[in-house]
Amino acid sequence: MDKREQIIMAAMKLLVERGIQATPMSAIAKAAGTGMGTIYNYFATKEDLINAIYLHIKTSEINQTLKNIPADASVKSKFLGYYTSFVTFYLKFPESFTFIDQMQNSPVIKEETKIIGKNALLPVYELIIKGQQDGIIKKYEIESMLNFLGGTITTFVRWRLGNNNIDAENQLEQQLKMVWDAVKD
Structure with missing residues (x-):
C-alpha cells in the first residue's frame, strides 16, 4: 500500500x-x-480527500465486480453476478459501505466526483440496456432502475451487517430472487 492509499484508508x-x-x-x-505536509502533497483540502476516498471505493467495488463476471455469461447471470458482487464487496469492507452510505448524498461529494463514480458503473448500465433491448429486463428509465437496485443493496447490506445470526446464504439467495423478479420482463 502506497502512502496515498495509507492516507485514504486511515481517513476513511x-x-x-x-x-x-x-x-x-x-x-x-x-x-x-x-x-501533515505529506497529506497536503496529495490532497489540498479535507474535501479533496473525502472525494478521493469516494472514488477509491467506487473504483474498488467495480474492479472486484468486473473480475468476477465471465464476459460470455447470460444477461441474467451477469445481472445476478453484479448484484452479488456489490453485496459481497460491502460485506467484506463494511467501512467502505458505511462511508458511501453516509456520503452518497452529501454536498461534500462534488458533482464531478459523482460523475466519475457513475462512469465506473458503465458496464452495469450497458448490461441493463442490453437486457432491455433483448426483452429480458423491464424497460424502466435507467436512473430509476439503478436507484431501485442501489436501494435494495444498501438496505440488504445494512440489515446483514446488523444481523450476524441469520442464514446468510439463504438470505442472499432470496434477495437475488426478489430483485430479479422485480426487474425481469
Whole structure:
C-alpha cells in the first residue's frame, strides 16, 4: 500500500467512526503514520480527500465486480453476478459501505466526483440496456432502475451487517430472487 492509499484508508476509518467535523487532518495524519505536509502533497483540502476516498471505493467495488463476471455469461447471470458482487464487496469492507452510505448524498461529494463514480458503473448500465433491448429486463428509465437496485443493496447490506445470526446464504439467495423478479420482463 502506497502512502496515498495509507492516507485514504486511515481517513476513511476515522471519518466513519467520528464524522467529518470531528476528524481533523492532524488526526488523519497521525492515523496514517505520516505528517501533515505529506497529506497536503496529495490532497489540498479535507474535501479533496473525502472525494478521493469516494472514488477509491467506487473504483474498488467495480474492479472486484468486473473480475468476477465471465464476459460470455447470460444477461441474467451477469445481472445476478453484479448484484452479488456489490453485496459481497460491502460485506467484506463494511467501512467502505458505511462511508458511501453516509456520503452518497452529501454536498461534500462534488458533482464531478459523482460523475466519475457513475462512469465506473458503465458496464452495469450497458448490461441493463442490453437486457432491455433483448426483452429480458423491464424497460424502466435507467436512473430509476439503478436507484431501485442501489436501494435494495444498501438496505440488504445494512440489515446483514446488523444481523450476524441469520442464514446468510439463504438470505442472499432470496434477495437475488426478489430483485430479479422485480426487474425481469
